Every structure is written in structure tokens, then in C-alpha cells.
Amino acid sequence: MVPSPSQALTRLESTLNEENRTPTPRPGGRSARVRADVVAATLAEVTEKGYDGLTVDAVAARSGVHKATLYRRWGGVDGLIAEALTSSADQPWPLPDTGELVGDLRLITHEVFAVFTDPELGPTPTALITAAQRSDVGAAALRAFFAARHRQAAEVAERAVERGELPAGTDGTEVIRAATAPLYYRLFVTGEPLDARTAERAADIAALAARSGLFAPETG
């Protein structure tokens, strides 16, 4: 969940082939370096200054890349945010495996709670998500980010199905959504404080609903 800057950088060299424009692309060493520097600078800036303090000029100054280049390649602050989000979308994410659905879900929601309330870790993903909600490119990147997370985490529900703990046909991603939605609702919609008890209860509710078959197509 945490888009650690260092992690984000290491995988950049291998994902350059995304640029398929009509003129012969040239994603050589320099462009890759520029992109890495920009992503690192963006994350650092958004972490320090928060979203409203994020400026293209500041990213340009910190990364050593010229302002015009940033506007050309990313179009502005929104594009920078989207880039940073995309860089952290497909990062591996440790999944719990306690042998029981409730336990797994509790660990997942508690992890979300821990990350976002941590004064050290929280500001970065918080600012990233808040920022991404505005522009279309950011929203698209955000959708992709959460789709990837849902897909990954759905495994705990699928394992529960295999164990016979949940009815066959249960939609694992919906279980994850149900478990985490109350947390994100408080964090990003109502702005209410988030505590560990709420996280645990959200997991319990999702597990209860899943066991009751509410996420299986014929019943739900």
C-alpha cells in the first residue's frame, strides 16, 4: 500500500515499453533516468508539502529536470501524481494467511489502518489518493491501482472458498471491498478518525456477509 520511493525506482528500468507512439520512440537511458528522478522528486515533495503544496516548479527544481519537460511529458501536477501512482500499483504486497478468513481480513484492514494513521508512512499514500481523485488521468490510475489491490487480496477469500469456509462462486474482490470500504470511507470521504476497533469490525462484517453467501452471485 505504501509507495516507497526507493521501491518505486527499482522497477522503472524494466517498464519502458509502454510508450508506443507513432514516431520511433526512444526510451533510452536518459529518459528512464529523467522519469526515475521525477517520480522520486514527486513522492518526496508530496510527502513533505502535502498535496496542495505540490508544485511543478518544486519537482523540477528537486529533480533537476526542466519545468517545460515536466509539462511536456506529464502535462502538469495531475500527470505526475498518476505516474507516481502507477509506479506503485503493481508492487508485490504481502498477503496474510492465518488459515481462517476472519483472521486474514483483520490483518488486511489493520494493515490499512496502520499505514494510513502512521504519521511517518501515512501522508504519502494519503496525499497521492487525494490528489488522484481530481483529474481524469489520476482517477484512471487510481482505478487501476485499486483494481490491482483488490485482485491480489481476493486470494484470501478464494482460499476460504477452497477450504469450504465460503460458498462456491463467492466474489473475492467484493469481500475485500466490503472489508476495506468503511476505512476508506472515513479516511477520504467523511474525514472521521479511524481506529483499530473500526478496522477489526469492518473485517468481521465482511467475513460474516461472505459466510452468509451475500457475495455469491445466486444469493447476493
Next chain:
Amino acid sequence: MVPSPSQALTRLESTLNEENRTPTPRPGGRSARVRADVVAATLAEVTEKGYDGLTVDAVAARSGVHKATLYRRWGGVDGLIAEALTSSADQPWPLPDTGELVGDLRLITHEVFAVFTDPELGPTPTALITAAQRSDVGAAALRAFFAARHRQAAEVAERAVERGELPAGTDGTEVIRAATAPLYYRLFVTGEPLDARTAERAADIAALAARSGLFAPETG
């Protein structure tokens, strides 16, 4: 849920006493008129242009109030949004009463779904909430807005407690949060599409959890 401009205006004349600054306040007829015009113009602008298209200059032009006045009284776009939000926070809201918790919750979540997906009504509250998430004043207004809504809607759960449908001590606001969180999660966090079936299921899950006592202090 819908901050209808016309509704928002009618109640403005009666809520001027909020200004308690040290210099003798003067919330007379002109200030009230200015405020009403500004709120109306803000809602109209944010509905037409969306959030990113919302400009202080545009609100000034449409309302006929000078730009400097807007900056002085509201501090900028964020303050305008907060003002508009506050104006719609304590509006009366029709509560369903089907005689059964599930039915009430389904009507509530379906109403949320209907409002936000309606191409006519949806843009205004959507833009309002999106905009409010950014600034501190907006976030505060948003918290107050949802707190009021939760408190109002909690009545359907309290009635269910009186009927003996739910265990005593059930936190009604938590039931409402649980029922609506998945909708707002999709609308404002992941950006996933929202359909009637999801709304209905969210209500069912909340009702199930409430019946199971997950929102009563001793169990939840």
C-alpha cells in the same frame, strides 16, 4: 443529499447569527443578499464547470459580487465550497419508514445511488464533496455534513431497536455508515461504477451485521 440551489437560498436569512467576531457584526440585509448570491453562483458554477473549472473570478462575475469581497469573506475557492456545503448540511431529509430495517436501509442506499448517478442531480454533490476533501475548512464542513446525515438517518436503526429487531445499545450511526460506505468508497475512492445491485447488497450487509449485534458495544 442534494444541495438544491433554490432550497439552499431560502434558509439563509435565518442563519446569520453565526458571525460572532469581536468588531460589532453587521449581518444586515446587504451581507445576507451577498451571501445568498454567492452561494447560488457557487453551486451553479460547480455544477456547470465541475470542480476544476470552479474559479473565484467566475463566481464573482456570475454573482455580481466583487472578487476582493469573495477573497475577504471566504478566503478563496475552498471557503466557497465550505459555505455551500454548510448551507445544505442541516436541510431536512425525508427518511423512509417501511417497518423493517432492511427495507429502510435499502431505500436509503438506493437514494444515494440514484442521486449520485443521476446525470442531472449527481454532478453538484459530487463536485462539492470532491472539492471539500482538499482544504481544511472544506474537510471540516464535510465532517459536519456527514455527521448531520448520520445522525438523522440513524433513526431507522433506532426504530428497529425499539421494535426489537436489533439488540439494545446498537449504534445507529454505525449502521448507516456501514450501509453507505461501500457506495461512497466506489464513488469517491476507487472510482468504480456504481449500480443498484451494489446499493441493495450494501444495505443487506449492514442489516445482517446489525442483527448479529456487531454494532452493539458489548459485542462489536
Next chain:
DNA sequence: CTCGAAATGCGACTGAAGTCGCATTAAGAT
């Protein structure tokens, strides 16, 4: 009705975001 003060109107000024044309660098092909 008159007066003091608050609120608004007004326009110029400041500063930063974003754009544009051109010069320079370096990637990739031969």
C-alpha cells in the same frame, strides 16, 4: 435625520502557473 463604522466596490499591482520557439544533448541506426 445624522453620523460612525462595517462591508463592499474598484482597479492596479504582485507573483506564480503554464506555454512557446529555439538551442543543445544524446539515443539509436547505419
Next chain:
DNA sequence: ATCTTAATGCGACTTCAGTCGCATTTCGAG
């Protein structure tokens, strides 16, 4: 090694958000 050109560097220019000082209006009190 050389050449073509994509990608970046560079700085000036435009535009607009936001501020400031002062003139004008109007609310509320006596």
C-alpha cells in the same frame, strides 16, 4: 565514427489567481 532526430534544456512571454490601498455604499445607533 557519423548522422538523424527524439528528448531535453533554456529563458522569455502570457495568463490568471490572489492581494492591497483607497473610494463608496449602507447598516445600525442615537
